[in-house]
Amino acid sequence: MKTKRVVALALSAITAMSMVACGSNAAGGSASGDAAGTDAPQAMQGSVEGELTVSIWDENQRPGLQKIIDEWSAESGVKATIQVIGWDDYWTLLEAGASGGELPDVFWMHSNQAQKYMENDMLMDLTDKIEASDKIDLGNYYQGIVDLYQSGGKQYAVPKDIDTIALWYNKTMFDECGVDYPDDTWTWDTFADAAKKLTTDEHWGYAIAPSNNQDSFYNMVYSMGGEIISEDKKASGYDKPETQKAIQLCVDMVQDGSCPDLNTISESGADVLFESGKVAMVTQGSWMVAAFKDNEYTAANCDVAVLPKDATTGKRVSIYNGLGWAASANTKNPEAAWSLIEWLGSKEMQEKQAELGVTMSAYEGCSDLWVNCTDVFDLNGHMKMLDADLVFRPYSKYTTVWEDMQTEKLKEAWTGEKDVKTVCQEIADSMNQTLSEE
Numbered sequence: 170m171k172t173k174r175v176v177a178l179a180l181s182a183i184t185a186m187s188m189v190a191c192g193s194n195a196a197g198g199s200a201s202g203d204a205a206g207t208d209a210p211q212a213m214q215g216s217v218e219g220e221l222t223v224s225i226w227d228e229n230q231r232p233g234l235q236k237i238i239d240e241w242s243a244e245s246g247v248k249a250t251i252q253v254i255g256w257d258d259y260w261t262l263l264e265a266g267a268s269g270g271e272l273p274d275v276f277w278m279h280s281n282q283a284q285k286y287m288e289n290d291m292l293m294d295l296t297d298k299i300e301a302s303d304k305i306d307l308g309n310y311y312q313g314i315v316d317l318y319q320s321g322g323k324q325y326a327v328p329k330d331i332d333t334i335a336l337w338y339n340k341t342m343f344d345e346c347g348v349d350y351p352d353d354t355w356t357w358d359t360f361a362d363a364a365k366k367l368t369t370d371e372h373w374g375y376a377i378a379p380s381n382n383q384d385s386f387y388n389m390v391y392s393m394g395g396e397i398i399s400e401d402k403k404a405s406g407y408d409k410p411e412t413q414k415a416i417q418l419c420v421d422m423v424q425d426g427s428c429p430d431l432n433t434i435s436e437s438g439a440d441v442l443f444e445s446g447k448v449a450m451v452t453q454g455s456w457m458v459a460a461f462k463d464n465e466y467t468a469a470n471c472d473v474a475v476l477p478k479d480a481t482t483g484k485r486v487s488i489y490n491g492l493g494w495a496a497s498a499n500t501k502n503p504e505a506a507w508s509l510i511e512w513l514g515s516k517e518m519q520e521k522q523a524e525l526g527v528t529m530s531a532y533e534g535c536s537d538l539w540v541n542c543t544d545v546f547d548l549n550g551h552m553k554m555l556d557a558d559l560v561f562r563p564y565s566k567y568t569t570v571w572e573d574m575q576t577e578k579l580k581e582a583w584t585g586e587k588d589v590k591t592v593c594q595e596i597a598d599s600m601n602q603t604l605s606e607e
Contacts, residue, residue, distance in 0.1 A: 213262045214252050215271035218501040221249040221509060224276040226259040229459035233525035241512045247505045249275075267291045272497035274506045278326045280317050280490055280564040281572070287320035288566075293496040296323045298507050304515040310531045313561035314491030326493025327514035328531030330522070332454045333487040333554035334388050334476060336360075337461070341470045342367055342449040350472075351450075353553075356480040357389060357418060360450075364427040367449035374427040376439035376448040377419055379579035382572070383488045383562050385439075385452045389415035392479040392486040397563040398600075402607070405571075405600035407593040417589045420582050431583045443467065452476060455529050455539075455551045462526075462545050473550035475557070487554035490562040491531050566607040571600040 214222040223238065225231065231253055238249045252273070254262060260282060266272045267286070278286065286292050299305050307315050310328040318326035336351050343350055346367050351360070364374025377385045387397060395412030398405060406412050422428045429442065443451045444464045461467040478485035494513050496506040512518055519532035526542030529551070536555065540548045565571070575596050582592040 213254065213266050213271075213273055214250075215266060216274045216497060216499070216501040219247070221247060221275060221502055221505055222273040223249055223251045223509070224259070224263070224273040225251060225253055226256050226277065227456065228253045229456075229463075230527050233522065233527035236525065237513065237518050237521055237527075238509065241509055245505065245508060247502070247508075249509060270499055272499065274500045274502055275494060275496050275509055277329070278318060278493040278495040280562055281568045283318055283326070283493065284320065284564075284566045286495070287318070287323075287325045291498055292325040293498050293500065293503065293506065294323050295325060295327065295496070295507065295510070298511070299324055299327070302511055304511050309516070309533060311489075311491060311533060313489070313559075314493070314531050317491070317561075317564070318493040318495070326495040327510050329492040329494050329513065330528040330531050331489055331491045331536070331555075332456050332529060333489055333551045333557075333559075334384055334452055334454050335487075335550040335554055336474045336476050337443065337451050337453050337457075337467075337471055338474060339443070339446070339449045339471050342372060342446075346449075351474040351477070353475050353478075353485075355474075355477040357392065357477045358480055360477045361418060361422055361427070364422055364450065365425065368427050372446065373429050373442075373448045375422060375450045376434060376442045377422070377428055377452075378431070378434040378439060379583055380576045381439060381452075382575075383490060384454050386415055386419050387488045387560075387563065388452065388476055388486050389418060389479075391488065391558070391560045392476075392482065392484045394479070394482045394484070398565060398604075402565040403604055405597040405604065407575075407597035407600065413589055413593045416579070416582065416593060420585075420589055423583055424585060431580060443471070446470070455548075458543065458546065458548065458551075459526060462543050468545045471546070473546050473548065475550050475553050485554075485557040486560055487557050488562050489559050565604060567603055571603045574599050574603075 213224055216222060225234070231251055235251055238251065242249050263272065263276065272291065299307060305327060307324065311331050314328040314331060318324060338351055340350065346369070348363050348366050367374035390397060390412050393411045393415045395409045395415055396406030397412070423430065439448070439451045440453065440457065442448045444461070444467050446466055461471065476485055476487060494510045496510060500506045516532055516535065519530040519535045520538055522528060523530045523535050523539035524542060526539065529536040529539050536552065540552050578592050578596045581587040582589050
Protein backbone atom coordinates (compact mmCIF):
# COMPACT_ATOMS: atom_id res chain seq x y z
CA MET A 170 0.00 0.00 0.00
CA LYS A 171 1.53 3.29 -0.99
CA THR A 172 1.78 6.08 1.61
CA LYS A 173 -1.05 8.62 1.40
CA ARG A 174 -0.12 12.34 1.34
CA VAL A 175 -2.55 14.07 1.09
CA VAL A 176 -20.75 38.37 31.30
CA ALA A 177 -18.19 38.77 33.84
CA LEU A 178 -14.38 38.88 33.70
CA ALA A 179 -14.32 35.19 34.58
CA LEU A 180 -16.77 34.37 31.81
CA SER A 181 -14.70 36.34 29.32
CA ALA A 182 -11.46 34.65 30.33
CA ILE A 183 -12.93 31.17 30.22
CA THR A 184 -14.51 31.76 26.81
CA ALA A 185 -11.22 33.04 25.44
CA MET A 186 -9.49 29.86 26.62
CA SER A 187 -12.15 27.75 24.95
CA MET A 188 -11.29 29.17 21.55
CA VAL A 189 -7.91 27.40 21.46
CA ALA A 190 -9.76 24.64 19.62
CA CYS A 191 -13.35 24.03 18.67
CA GLY A 192 -15.50 24.08 21.75
CA SER A 193 -17.37 20.90 21.02
CA ASN A 194 -16.09 18.21 18.76
CA ALA A 195 -14.34 20.40 16.28
CA ALA A 196 -16.33 18.58 13.70
CA GLY A 197 -19.09 17.35 15.77
CA GLY A 198 -20.64 18.90 18.35
CA SER A 199 -23.78 18.13 18.33
CA ALA A 200 -27.00 18.59 17.30
CA SER A 201 -25.27 19.32 18.82
CA GLY A 202 -23.67 19.63 15.51
CA ASP A 203 -21.12 22.24 14.70
CA ALA A 204 -22.10 22.65 11.08
CA ALA A 205 -20.83 25.91 9.69
CA GLY A 206 -23.24 28.74 9.33
CA THR A 207 -23.07 31.71 7.02
CA ASP A 208 -20.03 33.95 6.61
CA ALA A 209 -18.91 35.09 10.04
CA PRO A 210 -20.83 38.21 11.09
CA GLN A 211 -19.26 41.01 13.07
CA ALA A 212 -21.85 40.74 15.83
CA MET A 213 -24.93 38.83 16.86
CA GLN A 214 -28.23 40.55 16.41
CA GLY A 215 -29.39 41.84 19.76
CA SER A 216 -32.89 42.17 21.11
CA VAL A 217 -35.14 44.60 19.27
CA GLU A 218 -38.43 45.60 20.85
CA GLY A 219 -41.42 44.14 19.05
CA GLU A 220 -39.69 41.31 17.17
CA LEU A 221 -37.53 38.34 18.07
CA THR A 222 -33.98 37.51 17.06
CA VAL A 223 -33.17 33.79 17.18
CA SER A 224 -29.54 32.61 16.99
CA ILE A 225 -28.39 29.08 16.10
CA TRP A 226 -25.17 27.58 14.67
CA ASP A 227 -26.34 24.91 12.19
CA GLU A 228 -27.39 26.02 8.70
CA ASN A 229 -28.80 22.55 8.00
CA GLN A 230 -31.46 23.08 10.66
CA ARG A 231 -32.53 26.54 9.58
CA PRO A 232 -35.17 25.62 6.93
CA GLY A 233 -37.16 23.30 9.16
CA LEU A 234 -36.92 25.51 12.22
CA GLN A 235 -37.98 28.55 10.22
CA LYS A 236 -41.15 26.73 9.15
CA ILE A 237 -41.95 25.95 12.78
CA ILE A 238 -41.16 29.49 13.89
CA ASP A 239 -43.20 31.00 11.04
CA GLU A 240 -46.24 29.09 12.32
CA TRP A 241 -45.69 30.69 15.72
CA SER A 242 -45.38 34.13 14.12
CA ALA A 243 -48.65 33.60 12.26
CA GLU A 244 -50.40 32.87 15.57
CA SER A 245 -48.63 35.43 17.74
CA GLY A 246 -48.26 38.25 15.25
CA VAL A 247 -44.60 38.63 16.24
CA LYS A 248 -41.88 38.42 13.62
CA ALA A 249 -38.99 36.08 14.46
CA THR A 250 -35.80 35.90 12.38
CA ILE A 251 -33.17 33.16 12.56
CA GLN A 252 -29.51 34.14 12.38
CA VAL A 253 -27.05 31.29 11.71
CA ILE A 254 -23.51 31.72 13.02
CA GLY A 255 -20.83 28.99 12.81
CA TRP A 256 -19.84 27.19 16.02
CA ASP A 257 -16.64 29.08 16.93
CA ASP A 258 -18.01 32.51 16.06
CA TYR A 259 -21.26 31.71 17.84
CA TRP A 260 -19.64 31.44 21.26
CA THR A 261 -17.22 34.30 20.69
CA LEU A 262 -20.05 36.64 19.69
CA LEU A 263 -22.44 35.34 22.34
CA GLU A 264 -19.85 36.10 25.01
CA ALA A 265 -19.31 39.56 23.54
CA GLY A 266 -23.06 40.13 23.59
CA ALA A 267 -23.32 38.89 27.16
CA SER A 268 -20.57 41.26 28.27
CA GLY A 269 -22.30 44.17 26.55
CA GLY A 270 -25.84 43.22 27.57
CA GLU A 271 -26.94 42.71 23.96
CA LEU A 272 -27.82 39.03 23.58
CA PRO A 273 -30.34 37.71 21.04
CA ASP A 274 -33.83 37.10 22.41
CA VAL A 275 -33.77 33.32 21.94
CA PHE A 276 -30.76 31.11 21.28
CA TRP A 277 -29.26 27.64 21.63
CA MET A 278 -27.42 26.49 24.75
CA HIS A 279 -24.91 23.62 24.84
CA SER A 280 -23.46 21.43 27.59
CA ASN A 281 -20.01 23.00 27.10
CA GLN A 282 -21.21 26.48 27.98
CA ALA A 283 -24.51 26.32 29.87
CA GLN A 284 -23.14 26.36 33.41
CA LYS A 285 -21.22 29.60 32.91
CA TYR A 286 -24.19 31.43 31.43
CA MET A 287 -26.60 30.19 34.07
CA GLU A 288 -24.30 31.09 36.97
CA ASN A 289 -23.63 34.56 35.55
CA ASP A 290 -27.37 35.37 35.30
CA MET A 291 -27.26 35.73 31.54
CA LEU A 292 -30.28 33.48 30.90
CA MET A 293 -33.95 34.03 31.67
CA ASP A 294 -35.19 31.95 34.60
CA LEU A 295 -37.94 29.77 33.09
CA THR A 296 -38.89 27.90 36.26
CA ASP A 297 -42.20 29.62 37.07
CA LYS A 298 -43.17 29.87 33.40
CA ILE A 299 -42.70 26.13 32.93
CA GLU A 300 -44.64 25.43 36.11
CA ALA A 301 -47.59 27.44 34.78
CA SER A 302 -47.42 26.05 31.24
CA ASP A 303 -49.94 23.60 29.81
CA LYS A 304 -47.51 22.73 26.99
CA ILE A 305 -44.27 22.01 28.85
CA ASP A 306 -43.90 19.20 31.36
CA LEU A 307 -40.22 18.49 31.98
CA GLY A 308 -41.08 14.90 32.84
CA ASN A 309 -41.63 14.27 29.13
CA TYR A 310 -38.02 14.98 28.14
CA TYR A 311 -34.82 12.97 28.50
CA GLN A 312 -33.74 13.60 32.07
CA GLY A 313 -30.06 14.15 31.33
CA ILE A 314 -30.93 17.06 29.04
CA VAL A 315 -33.35 18.55 31.57
CA ASP A 316 -30.74 18.36 34.34
CA LEU A 317 -28.10 19.97 32.16
CA TYR A 318 -30.00 23.25 32.05
CA GLN A 319 -30.68 23.47 35.78
CA SER A 320 -28.70 25.52 38.27
CA GLY A 321 -29.54 26.43 41.84
CA GLY A 322 -32.88 24.68 41.58
CA LYS A 323 -33.95 26.77 38.58
CA GLN A 324 -34.53 25.81 34.95
CA TYR A 325 -32.87 28.00 32.32
CA ALA A 326 -33.65 26.20 29.05
CA VAL A 327 -36.23 23.87 27.54
CA PRO A 328 -34.72 20.78 25.87
CA LYS A 329 -34.63 21.03 22.09
CA ASP A 330 -33.28 17.71 20.82
CA ILE A 331 -31.38 14.54 21.51
CA ASP A 332 -28.67 12.99 19.39
CA THR A 333 -27.21 9.53 19.06
CA ILE A 334 -23.98 8.36 17.47
CA ALA A 335 -24.02 5.61 14.83
CA LEU A 336 -21.68 4.02 12.31
CA TRP A 337 -21.90 5.55 8.82
CA TYR A 338 -20.41 3.43 6.06
CA ASN A 339 -19.81 3.50 2.31
CA LYS A 340 -21.66 0.57 0.75
CA THR A 341 -19.78 0.89 -2.54
CA MET A 342 -16.39 0.60 -0.84
CA PHE A 343 -17.57 -2.34 1.26
CA ASP A 344 -18.77 -4.10 -1.87
CA GLU A 345 -15.54 -3.43 -3.76
CA CYS A 346 -13.41 -4.69 -0.85
CA GLY A 347 -15.60 -7.74 -0.22
CA VAL A 348 -16.43 -6.71 3.36
CA ASP A 349 -19.85 -7.48 4.82
CA TYR A 350 -21.89 -4.48 5.90
CA PRO A 351 -21.74 -3.69 9.64
CA ASP A 352 -24.50 -5.11 11.83
CA ASP A 353 -25.27 -5.59 15.51
CA THR A 354 -22.78 -8.46 15.82
CA TRP A 355 -19.82 -6.16 15.22
CA THR A 356 -17.41 -5.52 18.07
CA TRP A 357 -14.75 -2.81 18.10
CA ASP A 358 -12.28 -5.55 17.14
CA THR A 359 -14.44 -6.41 14.11
CA PHE A 360 -14.55 -2.71 13.30
CA ALA A 361 -10.76 -2.27 13.45
CA ASP A 362 -10.24 -5.38 11.32
CA ALA A 363 -12.74 -4.12 8.74
CA ALA A 364 -10.99 -0.73 8.64
CA LYS A 365 -7.76 -2.48 7.61
CA LYS A 366 -9.52 -4.43 4.86
CA LEU A 367 -11.21 -1.26 3.60
CA THR A 368 -7.95 0.66 3.33
CA THR A 369 -6.57 0.90 -0.20
CA ASP A 370 -4.40 3.28 -2.22
CA GLU A 371 -7.54 5.34 -2.87
CA HIS A 372 -9.19 5.50 0.54
CA TRP A 373 -8.87 4.78 4.25
CA GLY A 374 -11.06 2.50 6.33
CA TYR A 375 -11.98 5.05 9.02
CA ALA A 376 -11.36 8.68 9.91
CA ILE A 377 -10.91 10.09 13.39
CA ALA A 378 -9.23 13.17 14.84
CA PRO A 379 -8.28 13.96 18.46
CA SER A 380 -11.05 16.55 18.43
CA ASN A 381 -13.75 14.01 17.47
CA ASN A 382 -14.90 13.14 20.96
CA GLN A 383 -18.66 12.75 21.27
CA ASP A 384 -18.89 11.39 17.75
CA SER A 385 -16.06 8.89 18.11
CA PHE A 386 -13.73 7.86 20.92
CA TYR A 387 -15.99 8.82 23.84
CA ASN A 388 -18.33 6.02 22.70
CA MET A 389 -15.44 3.55 22.59
CA VAL A 390 -14.24 4.61 26.04
CA TYR A 391 -17.58 4.03 27.76
CA SER A 392 -18.27 0.88 25.76
CA MET A 393 -15.01 -0.59 27.06
CA GLY A 394 -15.85 0.30 30.66
CA GLY A 395 -13.79 3.49 30.93
CA GLU A 396 -14.88 7.05 31.56
CA ILE A 397 -13.82 10.57 30.66
CA ILE A 398 -14.94 12.13 33.93
CA SER A 399 -16.26 10.65 37.15
CA GLU A 400 -19.98 10.81 37.89
CA ASP A 401 -19.42 13.41 40.58
CA LYS A 402 -17.36 15.49 38.10
CA LYS A 403 -14.42 15.62 40.50
CA ALA A 404 -11.92 13.34 38.75
CA SER A 405 -10.64 12.48 35.30
CA GLY A 406 -11.04 8.97 33.95
CA TYR A 407 -7.98 9.09 31.71
CA ASP A 408 -5.85 7.19 34.20
CA LYS A 409 -8.16 4.16 33.94
CA PRO A 410 -6.87 1.19 31.89
CA GLU A 411 -10.22 0.85 30.12
CA THR A 412 -10.09 4.45 28.93
CA GLN A 413 -6.54 4.00 27.72
CA LYS A 414 -7.55 0.82 25.90
CA ALA A 415 -10.02 2.81 23.78
CA ILE A 416 -7.51 5.55 23.01
CA GLN A 417 -4.96 2.91 22.07
CA LEU A 418 -7.42 1.41 19.57
CA CYS A 419 -7.72 4.79 17.83
CA VAL A 420 -3.98 5.42 17.83
CA ASP A 421 -3.27 1.91 16.48
CA MET A 422 -5.65 2.55 13.58
CA VAL A 423 -3.86 5.78 12.71
CA GLN A 424 -0.43 4.25 12.99
CA ASP A 425 -1.26 1.12 10.95
CA GLY A 426 -2.59 3.30 8.14
CA SER A 427 -6.29 2.46 8.53
CA CYS A 428 -6.97 6.14 9.33
CA PRO A 429 -5.57 9.36 7.84
CA ASP A 430 -2.62 10.92 9.61
CA LEU A 431 -3.04 14.01 11.76
CA ASN A 432 -2.08 16.47 9.00
CA THR A 433 -4.64 15.05 6.58
CA ILE A 434 -7.48 14.89 9.08
CA SER A 435 -6.66 18.40 10.31
CA GLU A 436 -6.88 19.79 6.78
CA SER A 437 -10.12 18.09 5.72
CA GLY A 438 -11.99 16.67 8.71
CA ALA A 439 -13.63 13.28 8.96
CA ASP A 440 -16.97 14.39 7.51
CA VAL A 441 -15.41 16.03 4.45
CA LEU A 442 -13.31 12.94 3.77
CA PHE A 443 -16.41 10.75 4.06
CA GLU A 444 -18.46 13.01 1.79
CA SER A 445 -15.71 13.03 -0.83
CA GLY A 446 -15.24 9.26 -0.93
CA LYS A 447 -11.88 9.18 0.85
CA VAL A 448 -12.89 7.05 3.85
CA ALA A 449 -15.15 4.03 4.13
CA MET A 450 -16.47 4.63 7.66
CA VAL A 451 -17.08 7.43 10.14
CA THR A 452 -18.84 7.38 13.49
CA GLN A 453 -21.10 10.39 13.48
CA GLY A 454 -24.06 12.04 15.15
CA SER A 455 -27.68 12.15 14.05
CA TRP A 456 -27.25 15.89 13.54
CA MET A 457 -25.37 15.09 10.30
CA VAL A 458 -28.29 13.41 8.53
CA ALA A 459 -29.38 16.56 6.69
CA ALA A 460 -25.84 17.26 5.47
CA PHE A 461 -25.24 13.69 4.33
CA LYS A 462 -28.65 13.57 2.65
CA ASP A 463 -27.91 16.75 0.70
CA ASN A 464 -24.46 15.54 -0.34
CA GLU A 465 -24.77 13.83 -3.73
CA TYR A 466 -21.98 11.33 -3.03
CA THR A 467 -23.09 10.15 0.41
CA ALA A 468 -26.73 9.99 -0.67
CA ALA A 469 -25.78 7.63 -3.51
CA ASN A 470 -23.22 5.46 -1.73
CA CYS A 471 -23.69 5.44 2.03
CA ASP A 472 -25.88 4.16 4.84
CA VAL A 473 -25.86 3.88 8.62
CA ALA A 474 -25.71 1.07 11.19
CA VAL A 475 -25.50 0.76 14.98
CA LEU A 476 -22.17 1.31 16.69
CA PRO A 477 -20.05 -1.74 17.51
CA LYS A 478 -20.11 -3.18 21.03
CA ASP A 479 -17.13 -4.12 23.18
CA ALA A 480 -16.28 -7.82 23.14
CA THR A 481 -15.40 -7.85 26.85
CA THR A 482 -18.16 -5.77 28.43
CA GLY A 483 -20.81 -6.47 25.81
CA LYS A 484 -21.80 -2.79 25.98
CA ARG A 485 -22.95 -0.82 22.96
CA VAL A 486 -22.78 2.83 24.02
CA SER A 487 -23.96 6.04 22.44
CA ILE A 488 -22.88 9.32 23.97
CA TYR A 489 -25.86 11.63 23.78
CA ASN A 490 -26.30 15.32 24.17
CA GLY A 491 -29.11 17.78 23.74
CA LEU A 492 -29.37 21.47 23.04
CA GLY A 493 -31.64 23.76 24.99
CA TRP A 494 -33.76 26.71 23.92
CA ALA A 495 -32.78 29.63 26.16
CA ALA A 496 -33.67 33.31 26.31
CA SER A 497 -31.68 36.37 27.30
CA ALA A 498 -32.27 37.58 30.84
CA ASN A 499 -32.31 41.10 29.39
CA THR A 500 -34.52 40.52 26.37
CA LYS A 501 -36.74 43.45 25.40
CA ASN A 502 -39.46 40.89 24.59
CA PRO A 503 -39.68 38.53 27.58
CA GLU A 504 -43.24 37.33 27.01
CA ALA A 505 -42.73 36.74 23.30
CA ALA A 506 -39.40 34.99 23.94
CA TRP A 507 -41.00 32.62 26.42
CA SER A 508 -43.98 32.06 24.10
CA LEU A 509 -41.64 30.98 21.29
CA ILE A 510 -39.63 28.67 23.55
CA GLU A 511 -42.85 27.13 24.88
CA TRP A 512 -44.00 26.62 21.27
CA LEU A 513 -40.72 25.02 20.20
CA GLY A 514 -40.74 22.68 23.19
CA SER A 515 -44.35 21.54 22.85
CA LYS A 516 -45.09 17.97 21.82
CA GLU A 517 -46.67 19.09 18.56
CA MET A 518 -43.65 21.12 17.48
CA GLN A 519 -41.20 18.50 18.71
CA GLU A 520 -43.04 16.05 16.47
CA LYS A 521 -42.88 18.49 13.58
CA GLN A 522 -39.15 18.99 14.16
CA ALA A 523 -38.71 15.23 13.81
CA GLU A 524 -40.99 14.94 10.78
CA LEU A 525 -39.14 17.72 8.97
CA GLY A 526 -35.83 15.99 9.62
CA VAL A 527 -34.44 18.90 11.63
CA THR A 528 -33.15 16.62 14.41
CA MET A 529 -34.28 13.89 16.74
CA SER A 530 -36.57 15.12 19.48
CA ALA A 531 -35.81 15.78 23.13
CA TYR A 532 -39.46 14.92 23.86
CA GLU A 533 -39.48 11.18 24.53
CA GLY A 534 -41.31 9.17 21.87
CA CYS A 535 -41.37 11.89 19.22
CA SER A 536 -38.22 10.70 17.43
CA ASP A 537 -40.14 7.76 15.98
CA LEU A 538 -41.31 10.25 13.35
CA TRP A 539 -37.74 11.29 12.57
CA VAL A 540 -36.78 7.86 11.25
CA ASN A 541 -39.05 8.43 8.24
CA CYS A 542 -37.84 11.94 7.41
CA THR A 543 -35.81 10.56 4.49
CA ASP A 544 -35.79 7.44 2.32
CA VAL A 545 -32.13 7.97 1.36
CA PHE A 546 -30.76 6.24 4.48
CA ASP A 547 -32.05 3.66 6.95
CA LEU A 548 -32.04 5.81 10.07
CA ASN A 549 -32.85 2.87 12.32
CA GLY A 550 -29.12 2.73 12.96
CA HIS A 551 -29.49 5.92 14.97
CA MET A 552 -32.88 5.01 16.44
CA LYS A 553 -31.61 1.69 17.79
CA MET A 554 -28.88 3.54 19.66
CA LEU A 555 -31.62 5.10 21.80
CA ASP A 556 -32.12 1.59 23.19
CA ALA A 557 -28.39 1.01 23.73
CA ASP A 558 -26.48 2.17 26.81
CA LEU A 559 -26.99 5.93 26.64
CA VAL A 560 -24.34 8.01 28.39
CA PHE A 561 -24.73 11.76 28.64
CA ARG A 562 -21.90 13.70 27.04
CA PRO A 563 -19.18 14.27 29.69
CA TYR A 564 -19.19 17.83 30.99
CA SER A 565 -18.38 19.96 34.00
CA LYS A 566 -18.40 23.65 34.81
CA TYR A 567 -15.34 24.40 32.67
CA THR A 568 -15.69 21.67 30.04
CA THR A 569 -14.01 23.65 27.29
CA VAL A 570 -10.85 24.17 29.34
CA TRP A 571 -10.08 20.48 29.86
CA GLU A 572 -11.56 19.42 26.53
CA ASP A 573 -9.29 21.77 24.59
CA MET A 574 -6.31 20.52 26.61
CA GLN A 575 -7.42 16.94 25.92
CA THR A 576 -7.49 17.58 22.17
CA GLU A 577 -4.01 19.11 22.14
CA LYS A 578 -2.47 16.35 24.27
CA LEU A 579 -4.03 13.55 22.20
CA LYS A 580 -2.23 14.88 19.14
CA GLU A 581 1.01 13.70 20.75
CA ALA A 582 -0.36 10.16 20.83
CA TRP A 583 -1.77 10.38 17.29
CA THR A 584 1.65 11.31 15.91
CA GLY A 585 3.53 8.79 18.04
CA GLU A 586 5.47 11.53 19.81
CA LYS A 587 4.43 9.97 23.13
CA ASP A 588 2.88 6.63 24.07
CA VAL A 589 -0.81 6.44 24.92
CA LYS A 590 -0.34 5.69 28.62
CA THR A 591 1.91 8.73 29.11
CA VAL A 592 -0.41 11.04 27.23
CA CYS A 593 -3.48 9.80 29.10
CA GLN A 594 -1.78 10.26 32.48
CA GLU A 595 -0.80 13.81 31.52
CA ILE A 596 -4.40 14.52 30.50
CA ALA A 597 -5.64 13.07 33.81
CA ASP A 598 -3.24 15.21 35.84
CA SER A 599 -4.14 18.42 34.01
CA MET A 600 -7.85 17.66 34.03
CA ASN A 601 -7.83 16.89 37.76
CA GLN A 602 -6.22 20.26 38.42
CA THR A 603 -8.94 22.02 36.42
CA LEU A 604 -11.71 20.08 38.14
CA SER A 605 -10.28 20.91 41.56
CA GLU A 606 -10.71 24.61 40.75
CA GLU A 607 -14.35 24.40 39.70
